[in-house]
Amino acid sequence: MKFRKLLVILGVTGGISLLPVSGYAQKIAFDKSDKIFQAGVGIGYGGIYGSSTIPPISGTFDMGYSKNLSLGGFVAYASSEDTRDYLGNEYGWEYTYIGLGARGAYHYGLFNSEQIDTYAGLALGYNMVSVSTIGSEFNDSASGSFLLYGGFVGLRYFFNPNMGVYTELGYGGLGNATVGLSFKF
Secondary structure (H helix, E strand, O other), X not given: OHHHHHHHHHHHHHHHHOOOOOOOXXXXXXXXXXXXXXXXXXXXXXXXXXXXXXXXXXEEEEEEOOOOEEEEEEEEEEEEXXXXXXXXXXXXEEEEEEEEEEEEEEEEOOOOOOOEEEEEEEEEEEEEEEEEEEOXXXXXXXXXXXXEEEEEEEEEEEEEOOEEEEEEEEOOOOOOEEEEEEEEO
């Protein structure tokens, strides 16, 4: 199931990034000298067990590498609880997720605007997961980690030269969709 989801995301990402750029758009809201920090909140995460107690929150940093390419990194955090009731006693597990990784994106001028940045990219990182018991007479805990990878498409709208809003769809951190603020410097 996860592999099929990854193939769909990569197909969409690849299809959008192959749009004809030359002659299609003359203006683009991304420049080689740009450095962009983003802070956002995500929705939907396939690996979260139980109910989300803190939705995926993330920070990303993208730095212009060439005219249309950026390279950067991300950090993300989320937590959830999975509780049960047994004979009037509540027990369960509390999960914490921390994601760290690198990302790269291709920026294209889909809307022919100096205020709108459209991009598609890939992310590769590491997800550290820890779990502890809730309501048990035994205080157990465990941790593990796994490879974090995915593709994403995004749109940034700069309402002034240094600040804007963004949305990303796909899997480029911990959420399947992320919205937040962008700061260009």
